[in-house]
Amino acid sequence: MAKITLDNLAHSYFPNPTGEADFALKELNHDWTDGEAYALLGASGCGKTTLLNIISGLLIPSQGRILFNDVDVTASSTTDRNIAQVFQFPVVYDTMTVRDNLAFPLRNRGADAGYIAARVQEIAAMIGLEETLDRKARGLTADAKQKISLGRGMVREDVNALLFDEPLTVIDPHMKWELRTQLKQLHQKFGHTMIYVTHDQTEALTFANKVVVMHDGRVVQIGTPQELFERPEHTFVGYFIGSPGMNLIPADVDGKTAKVHGASLSLARAYGALSGKVELGVRPEFVSLTEDEGLPVKVRRVEDVGRHKIVRADLFGSEINIVAGEDQSISPDMTRVAFDPARVNVYVDDWLTEGEAA
Numbered sequence: 108m109a110k111i112t113l114d115n116l117a118h119s120y121f122p123n124p125t126g127e128a129d130f131a132l133k134e135l136n137h138d139w140t141d142g143e144a145y146a147l148l149g150a151s152g153c154g155k156t157t158l159l160n161i162i163s164g165l166l167i168p169s170q171g172r173i174l175f176n177d178v179d180v181t182a183s184s185t186t187d188r189n190i191a192q193v194f195q196f197p198v199v200y201d202t203m204t205v206r207d208n209l210a211f212p213l214r215n216r217g218a219d220a221g222y223i224a225a226r227v228q229e230i231a232a233m234i235g236l237e238e239t240l241d242r243k244a245r246g247l248t249a250d251a252k253q254k255i256s257l258g259r260g261m262v263r264e265d266v267n268a269l270l271f272d273e274p275l276t277v278i279d280p281h282m283k284w285e286l287r288t289q290l291k292q293l294h295q296k297f298g299h300t301m302i303y304v305t306h307d308q309t310e311a312l313t314f315a316n317k318v319v320v321m322h323d324g325r326v327v328q329i330g331t332p333q334e335l336f337e338r339p340e341h342t343f344v345g346y347f348i349g350s351p352g353m354n355l356i357p358a359d360v361d362g363k364t365a366k367v368h369g370a371s372l373s374l375a376r377a378y379g380a381l382s383g384k385v386e387l388g389v390r391p392e393f394v395s396l397t398e399d400e401g402l403p404v405k406v407r408r409v410e411d412v413g414r415h416k417i418v419r420a421d422l423f424g425s426e427i428n429i430v431a432g433e434d435q436s437i438s439p440d441m442t443r444v445a446f447d448p449a450r451v452n453v454y455v456d457d458w459l460t461e462g463e464a465a
């Protein structure tokens with residue numbers, strides 16, 4: 108397993124890039140810890156696959172270096188980097204049995220037959236392929252074939268890293284949850300450095316212990332699911348993570364008070380040195396609809412989504428989202444919203460700003 112370092116890494120698919128817009132990846136500098144499960148999360152086109160392919164060696168970056176355990180591997184082949192990769196679509200040998208497919212990466216490395224048999228059995232059991240071990244891959248469903256690809260990716264214990272590029276795309280929706288959980292268990296058991304590309308936040312948040320949020324060729328935040336939820340460092344992260352995302356409310360700050368269209372709001376910290384406009388970020392889960400406390404709102408609609416309700420309300424001409432409990436009744440007298448001061452994040456030029464502790 109390896110620590111992975113991205114050193115001043117950038118990539119353009121254009122032979123003669125003329126400006127930032129021509130770069131799919133822009134100046135990445137990060138150390139990714141050995142043995143951690145990372146998810147690369149971001150909207151389509153933000154550069155996730157480009158970064159994964161640079162890590163695996165399928166793509167040579169146009170600028171910067173990539174290091175495994177402090178050794179420069181930028182010019183090394185995929186094989187020399189000793190990584191396993193699972194792609195969006197199954198890569199299996201149709202004419203081989205499931206057992207031989209799983210054993211292939213180990214035989215290729217000359218592993219001992221007894222070890223191979225035991226290891227294949229262990230992986231098959233964890234991933235739900237035991238029943239099909241002696242069947243040819245050809246006749247199996249797309250789900251089962253992708254499970255074989257996952258199993259082949261995980262069968263070797265000595266890889267530096269295990270890379271997944273949207274591996275559950277072809278998997279039936281009701282199986283996705285199960286496989287995601289199994290992948291997480293495999294990580295807990297074997298401790299590989301794993302990097303998992305997805306644009307699906309549920310997938311990223313359930314699989315990874317560190318989520319790398321990407322936007323427009325940059326990494327905007329690396330954090331635990333809880334950190335991304337509670338302290339998004341950038342408004343993009345606040346809005347992108349969560350359903351619905353974080354509310355962003357334009358305000359003026361003076362010390363521990365924020366003013367929203369002239370109405371005052373208390374903050375947990377003092378922001379004395381700040382002048383000019385800020386944005387207050389507050390998650391819909393931390394907004395309460397009240398009758399007599401907080402900023403004035405007008406409820407527009409209430410959506411019952413089963414476990415809770417999402418209330419869409421008008422706050423000084425902009426929409427604010429509120430998550431209410433499934434048992435909470437929403438009455439016409441509820442014309443105000445209150446925020447827990449400790450849950451309000453203050454952003455200047457899109458970045459989180461820390462005030463002085465209270």
Ligand code: ATP
Pocket residue numbers: 120131149150151152153154155156157158306
């Ligand atoms: P998706 O989730 O849609 O796969 P992504 O986040 O993985 O998106 P990339 O596929 O890495 O993003 O693409 C990043 C940018 O690079 C996009 O603007 C894309 O159009 C561009 N790009 C990707 N591959 C190539 C290529 N082979 N040639 C030219 N441009 C490319």
